[in-house]
Amino acid sequence: MTWMLAAEEGGSNVLRIPMFEFVIGLVAFFIVFGVLAKVALPKIKETLEERADAIEGGIKRAEEAQAEAQRTLEQYQEQMAAARAEVAEIRQQAEAERATVMEEARKAAEAQAQQIAANATAQIEAEKAKALADLRRSMGGVATDLAGRIVGESMTDDARAAAVVDRFIADLEQASPNGGQN
Numbered sequence: 001m002t003w004m005l006a007a008e009e010g011g012s013n014v015l016r017i018p019m020f021e022f023v024i025g026l027v028a029f030f031i032v033f034g035v036l037a038k039v040a041l042p043k044i045k046e047t048l049e050e051r052a053d054a055i056e057g058g059i060k061r062a063e064e065a066q067a068e069a070q071r072t073l074e075q076y077q078e079q080m081a082a083a084r085a086e087v088a089e090i091r092q093q094a095e096a097e098r099a100t101v102m103e104e105a106r107k108a109a110e111a112q113a114q115q116i117a118a119n120a121t122a123q124i125e126a127e128k129a130k131a132l133a134d135l136r137r138s139m140g141g142v143a144t145d146l147a148g149r150i151v152g153e154s155m156t157d158d159a160r161a162a163a164v165v166d167r168f169i170a171d172l173e174q175a176s177p178n179g180g181q182n
Helices: 002-008 019-151 158-175
Strands: none
Touching: 019 158
């Protein structure tokens, strides 16, 4: 309260601002504010706009990159699906070819086995015929010698000897239990 009394008495108040300082301060403030508004504020606005553009551009570029990545992923997935389908098709073709090759090999083996059996049968028949011919010749010789001794004449005539041998063999074949069939 003492300061109020001092103000009323016309004394100086420490808190009271002189009017000329107030006016000078106010003018200086507006000058500084005007200079800042003309010089610094446009640069600040420009910087803020650049930052906003950079942020928006970065977001836009990020969205574009994400969209491109999504498209690339979809293309990759499509390529993978196509590759899987192609692998499945190749596998099916390989299985079909394998089955065809196995069938052809089986048929070839069967044909070869039949050929071998036919050749073996033919060889056996040829050897049987040769054995029979050899047996007839040796039996014919024995029969001719025996017939010559029994008849008392020489069986040197080939036609007569062949007829005697054939008759003898025919008689032997009929006398055998299975009728000459072995």
